[in-house]
Amino acid sequence: MLKCRTVWRTLAPLxxxxxxxxxQNARRAGLNNGRLPACVPAAxxxxxxxxxxxENQLYVxxxxxxxxxxxxxxxxxxxxxSQRYQDRIDEISSRPxxxxxxxxxxxxxxxxxxxxxxxxxxPPAPDAEILAPIETADLPSxxxxxxxxxxxxTILPEPSPPSEPTPAELTEPVxxxxxxxxxxxxxxxxxxxxxxxxxxxxxxxxASHKVSSHTPYLLIGGGTASFAAAxxxxxxxxxxxxxxxxxxxxxPYMRPPLSKELWFSDDPSVTETLRFKQWNGKERSxxxxxxxxxxxxEELGSAENGGVAVLTxxxxxxxxxxxxxxxxxxxxEISYDKCLIATGGVPRxxxxxxxxxxxxxxxxxxxxxxxxxxxxxxxxxxVKSITIIGGGFLGSELACALGRRSTESDLExxxxxxxxxxxxxxxxxxxxxxxxxxxxxxxxxxxxxxLVKSVVSKDDxxxxxxxxxxxxxxxxxxAAVGLxxxxxxxKSAGLEVDSDFGGFRVNAExxxxxxxxxxxxxxxxxxxxxxxxxxEHHDHAVVSGRLAGExxxxxxxxxxxxxxxxxxxxxxxxxxAIGIVDSSLPTVGVFAKATAKDTPKAATEESGTGIRSESExxxxxxxxxxxxxxxxTGVQHKDEYGKGVIFYLRDKVVVGIIxxxxxxRMPIARKIIKDGEEHADLNEVxxxxxxxxx
Amino acid sequence: MSSVREEGKDRIIFVTKEDHxxxxxAELVEExxxxxxxxxxxxxxxxxxxxxxxxxxxMASGPCGTEFKDAFSxxxxxxxxxxxxxxxxxxxxxxxxxxxxPELYPQEDEKEQQQQQSSETKPTSQDSAETSENGWWRxxxxxxxxxxxxxxxxx
Numbered sequence: 001m002l003k004c005r006t007v008w009r010t011l012a013p014l015x016x017x018x019x020x021x022x023x024q025n026a027r028r029a030g031l032n033n034g035r036l037p038a039c040v041p042a043a044x045x046x047x048x049x050x051x052x053x054x055e056n057q058l059y060v061x062x063x064x065x066x067x068x069x070x071x072x073x074x075x076x077x078x079x080x081x082s083q084r085y086q087d088r089i090d091e092i093s094s095r096p097x098x099x100x101x102x103x104x105x106x107x108x109x110x111x112x113x114x115x116x117x118x119x120x121x122x123p124p125a126p127d128a129e130i131l132a133p134i135e136t137a138d139l140p141s142x143x144x145x146x147x148x149x150x151x152x153x154t155i156l157p158e159p160s161p162p163s164e165p166t167p168a169e170l171t172e173p174v175x176x177x178x179x180x181x182x183x184x185x186x187x188x189x190x191x192x193x194x195x196x197x198x199x200x201x202x203x204x205x206x207a208s209h210k211v212s213s214h215t216p217y218l219l220i221g222g223g224t225a226s227f228a229a230a231x232x233x234x235x236x237x238x239x240x241x242x243x244x245x246x247x248x249x250x251x252p253y254m255r256p257p258l259s260k261e262l263w264f265s266d267d268p269s270v271t272e273t274l275r276f277k278q279w280n281g282k283e284r285s286x287x288x289x290x291x292x293x294x295x296x297x298e299e300l301g302s303a304e305n306g307g308v309a310v311l312t313x314x315x316x317x318x319x320x321x322x323x324x325x326x327x328x329x330x331x332x333e334i335s336y337d338k339c340l341i342a343t344g345g346v347p348r349x350x351x352x353x354x355x356x357x358x359x360x361x362x363x364x365x366x367x368x369x370x371x372x373x374x375x376x377x378x379x380x381x382x383v384k385s386i387t388i389i390g391g392g393f394l395g396s397e398l399a400c401a402l403g404r405r406s407t408e409s410d411l412e413x414x415x416x417x418x419x420x421x422x423x424x425x426x427x428x429x430x431x432x433x434x435x436x437x438x439x440x441x442x443x444x445x446x447x448x449x450x451l452v453k454s455v456v457s458k459d460d461x462x463x464x465x466x467x468x469x470x471x472x473x474x475x476x477x478x479a480a481v482g483l484x485x486x487x488x489x490x491k492s493a494g495l496e497v498d499s500d501f502g503g504f505r506v507n508a509e510x511x512x513x514x515x516x517x518x519x520x521x522x523x524x525x526x527x528x529x530x531x532x533x534x535x536e537h538h539d540h541a542v543v544s545g546r547l548a549g550e551x552x553x554x555x556x557x558x559x560x561x562x563x564x565x566x567x568x569x570x571x572x573x574x575x576x577a578i579g580i581v582d583s584s585l586p587t588v589g590v591f592a593k594a595t596a597k598d599t600p601k602a603a604t605e606e607s608g609t610g611i612r613s614e615s616e617x618x619x620x621x622x623x624x625x626x627x628x629x630x631x632x633t634g635v636q637h638k639d640e641y642g643k644g645v646i647f648y649l650r651d652k653v654v655v656g657i658i659x660x661x662x663x664x665r666m667p668i669a670r671k672i673i674k675d676g677e678e679h680a681d682l683n684e685v686x687x688x689x690x691x692x693x694x
Numbered sequence: 695m696s697s698v699r700e701e702g703k704d705r706i707i708f709v710t711k712e713d714h715x716x717x718x719x720a721e722l723v724e725e726x727x728x729x730x731x732x733x734x735x736x737x738x739x740x741x742x743x744x745x746x747x748x749x750x751x752x753m754a755s756g757p758c759g760t761e762f763k764d765a766f767s768x769x770x771x772x773x774x775x776x777x778x779x780x781x782x783x784x785x786x787x788x789x790x791x792x793x794x795x796p797e798l799y800p801q802e803d804e805k806e807q808q809q810q811q812s813s814e815t816k817p818t819s820q821d822s823a824e825t826s827e828n829g830w831w832r833x834x835x836x837x838x839x840x841x842x843x844x845x846x847x848x849x
Contacts, residue, residue, distance in 0.1 A: 234756075288752075560733075
């Protein structure tokens with residue numbers, strides 16, 4: 001192109017000069033009357049083919065040269081393009097196809113010769129190898145795509161050896177998928193996307209296990225939300241095949257007992273069995289289902305009634321949304337129809353600890369997974385002092401759990417946080433103070449309004465220097481300072497990340513993009529009632545996971561059923577909450593005096609479950625439970641805030657409710673939030689809870 | 695009498711039992727029985743079974759999910775005198791499947807029998823294999839006794 005322009009530019013002045021010369025000549029000729037009669041009419045044209053002498057000849061020569069040059073350039077370009085295309089095809093065909101070489105060519109030969117299309121005549125057709133190049137956008141023109149489709153159809157009847165692996169690939173994924181009749185050439189087009197996946201995965205999976213390269217439902221992450229979604233999908237789509245991919249080494253489990261019930265177990269082998277005894281004596285495992293529930297990932301494609309398969313120890317590193325496939329850390333590629341991202345999060349760490357060096361990091365626990373529980377349990381038996389940094393749910397629960405243990409051993413448990421009291425960001429100040437006293441009674445040394453300045457390792461102990469000058473010496477640190485949602489896939493998948501709350505931004509139906517949903521801790525979703533938020537609680541993971549599963553099977557329901565959460569701080573303090581519970585909001589608390597019956601212990605005894613979110617659903621399933629709790633012995637708590645209801649208000653509307661030592665009333669709380677009405681007198685609303693009953 | 699205290703933006707009210715004796719004057723919005731967004735119980739307003747009901751636990755989604763759904767559907771739509779008596783084949787198939795996964799569907803012993811059946815979502819109050827079918831019947835019927843059920847001819 002540039003060549004043309006420069007040529008034109010150089011020619012133009014020449015052309016102009018030659019034309020003016022030409023005209024001048026013509027005029028002179030005209031004056032000379034008869035010397036060059038033929039030139040006269042030609043003089044008005046800028047190009048004068050005849051006459052004019054040497055300038056004209058030169059001009060003709062130049063134009064001719066230009067034309068020839070242009071023709072040569074055009075020819076070269078077209079030739080170069082087709083050569084480049086040829087090279088690309090050759091390159092693709094030469095990619096190793098290790099895994100599928102065993103497949104005999106006979107199945108393909110015996111296929112119905114339903115590929116009547118003539119053998120590819122034109123030159124661009126390479127030797128029967130591949131199918132569509134992965135990025136069809138690469139193709140120079142649309143008609144070449146047509147070539148490729150016919151290419152695919154010609155592959156089937158071709159007996160030539162290089163084509164054997166390819167038709168074998170064709171039959172493999174086709175056989176794996178539900179449609180058995182897709183052998184015919186007519187199915188070439190729909191088979192293409194599967195084939196693409198197959199050629200890519202041909203590089204990857206080691207010979208030991210062949211994980212199905214395609215799954216209809218892919219769930220990334222193996223936590224609570226993922227499991228709830230799997231269950232929901234299976235319930236709604238009969239025979240569904242669900243693949244869960246998790247980087248943990250264990251199947252899905254529930255997290256709340258890791259910081260509560262498992263610590264109260266009398267069983268010395270609890271770290272192995274991970275079974276906890278609920279207050280009523282009923283035992284269960286933290287795993288949602290035993291291993292026999294799941295089927296092997298390799299068998300997923302062929303299982304008659306489908307099933308749920310869990311691929312453990314594999315991390316998803318790349319997500320190709322356009323191609324509907326993901327890549328694992330071992331280079332396996334798996335394509336999907338619908339995908340759920342439930343990657344949860346990673347515990348945050350304090351910068352001062354991260355910068356403090358390896359000695360400090362070695363003695364720091366970031367608590368989230370089963371391994372963290374196992375290691376902290378071991379540590380708590382071997383050290384003299386543990387410090388928990390963080391005053392929220394996890395920090396306080398661990399402090400109480402370890403505090404309990406400290407009564408049996410001489411373990412010192414310290415809890416430090418920047419707020420004034422435990423749960424300072426959740427509970428109104430008066431209640432936070434009251435809770436802090438309770439936590440102290442559990443044997444925990446509280447250091448409030450503590451900002452960590454630095455941590456150093458000295459003489460095999462850790463020294464925590466606070467900003468106000470206080471120094472705390474301890475053996476081990478547990479950092480419970482929040483969760484960082486895992487949005488690693490956002491970049492490769494082109495998904496939006498929320499700047500206010502973190503996490504993947506999704507709509508009210510939990511959808512990020514077509515065929516991609518997000519649930520659990522990692523989802524920043526739009527709550528129709530309460531606005532955009534991100535919730536990090538167990539019941540939310542269950543509710544959102546279930547909803548995502550429903551929507552993946554076509555339900556299109558928005559987030560509507562409000563999730564709840566609960567926390568127990570020792571056997572005496574327990575509460576259930578729903579909605580937005582932020583201590584910066586104005587609150588109205590309505591309290592009564594507590595009796596012995598109003599403890600978390602009694603609540604779980606009645607419903608028979610340790611996971612309090614389940615106590616609601618237990619109720620709807622069965623006839624009302626006959627009261628099995630023994631009559632109270634008349635022990636009265638002297639504290640002011642024995643039991644009650646606390647309303648959190650935003651613009652005079654109740655957006656959050658805490659049921660303080662009042663249990664099994666969550667449906668009423670849920671209804672009040674759902675209504676979103678302005679109530680003039682919240683005491684009247686509190687009456688609905690019958691807090692004096694029981 | 696109730697006492698009120700203000701602590702900054704937070705209001706604290708202490709009430710006695712008498713204070714809360716009178717019925718509440720707070721108004722709640724009427725529920726729409728056909729609200730498509732609401733979470734449903736076991737039986738949907740259309741009369742169909744909500745397989746995704748949390749009350750079923752993992753019954754409809756496990757390895758024996760298909761057999762369970764067949765059996766329960768048959769039972770649900772059965773119009774026989776003894777409800778579900780035409781579904782024995784389905785229940786037998788489900789039984790067989792469940793016996794292959796004793797971990798998931800435990801056949802519990804005598805001791806557990808005494809436990810309240812309603813405290814379990816799984817029908818584990820079965821005694822022996824012979825009478826386990828009766829147990830299934832009882833467990834299934836228990837769903838129909840719930841107030842949330844919309845099944846008109848609940849036995």
